[in-house]
Amino acid sequence: QKEVEQDPGPLSVPEGAIVSLNCTYSNSAFQYFMWYRQYSRKGPELLMYTYSSGNKEDGRFTAQVDKSSKYISLFIRDSQPSDSATYLCAMSKPRGSTLGRLYFGRGTQLTVWP
Amino acid sequence: EADIYQTPRYLVIGTGKKITLECSQTMGHDKMYWYQQDPGMELHLIHYSYGVNSTEKGDLSSESTVSRIRTEHFPLTLESARPSHTSQYLCASSERGRLDTQYFGPGTRLTVL
Numbered sequence: 001q002k003e004v005e006q007d008p009g010p011l012s013v014p015e016g017a018i019v020s021l022n023c024t025y026s027n028s029a030f031q032y033f034m035w036y037r038q039y040s041r042k043g044p045e046l047l048m049y050t051y052s053s054g055n056k057e058d059g060r061f062t063a064q065v066d067k068s069s070k071y072i073s074l075f076i077r078d079s080q081p082s083d084s085a086t087y088l089c090a091m092s093k094p095r096g097s098t099l100g101r102l103y104f105g106r107g108t109q110l111t112v113w114p
Numbered sequence: 115e116a117d118i119y120q121t122p123r124y125l126v127i128g129t130g131k132k133i134t135l136e137c138s139q140t141m142g143h144d145k146m147y148w149y150q151q152d153p154g155m156e157l158h159l160i161h162y163s164y165g166v167n168s169t170e171k172g173d174l175s176s177e178s179t180v181s182r183i184r185t186e187h188f189p190l191t192l193e194s195a196r197p198s199h200t201s202q203y204l205c206a207s208s209e210r211g212r213l214d215t216q217y218f219g220p221g222t223r224l225t226v227l
Contacts, residue, residue: 004156008154034215036218041220042220042221043118043204043219044157044204044218045217045218049215088157102157104157106154106155106156
């Protein structure tokens with residue numbers, strides 16, 4: 001079983017839609033959760049970073065972590081064509097144990113059409 | 115915007131050739147990483163470094179080697195390229211105390227014929 005599962009999509013939505021992207025994981029040791037955005041022919045860039053359970057909001061983006069269900073989500077409100085990209089979830093274990101190693105999902109390809 | 119660079123961006127090469135993929139960062143980060151990314155698949159860690167003269171193999175078995183002689187430079191070498199090495203190679207770095215936040219380069223798309 002993979003440690004991080006993510007539906008690769010593709011996901012296609014109209015401009016203005018609310019987008020929900022999700023990942024599940026199997027290892028309860030994960031404590032740090034990230035979402036990276038990767039545009040075509042570019043490297044991933046960090047979008048959201050959360051620690052443990054809870055919500056974090058940044059503009060149109062909201063990251064949620066439910067550690068009891070081992071489930072994380074990224075919501076995009078009022079989606080724009082510029083949000084079209086691949087979104088990768090990533091997570092890591094306590095810093096003392098693995099020195100920054102990230103475990104990635106496969107990425108979900110999102111297209112927002114005008 | 116992160117200051118991490120990779121060259122070349124695209125490389126098409128024949129089987130058996132030796133190649134070196136370059137990665138440089140100007141942020142003074144101690145930690146550097148190499149990932150392999152295939153379409154629709156997870157990023158797989160193939161090498162990482164905690165600092166100068168420190169390198170480790172990652173999760174994915176790789177026939178490549180790396181070196182870290184200078185803080186800013188982390189090249190990856192394939193002694194004899196094969197078609198199975200065709201992939202996207204991503205370099206990343208992170209700063210001391212913020213190991214979870216990795217900054218990625220634009221990647222090198224390698225095709226071995």
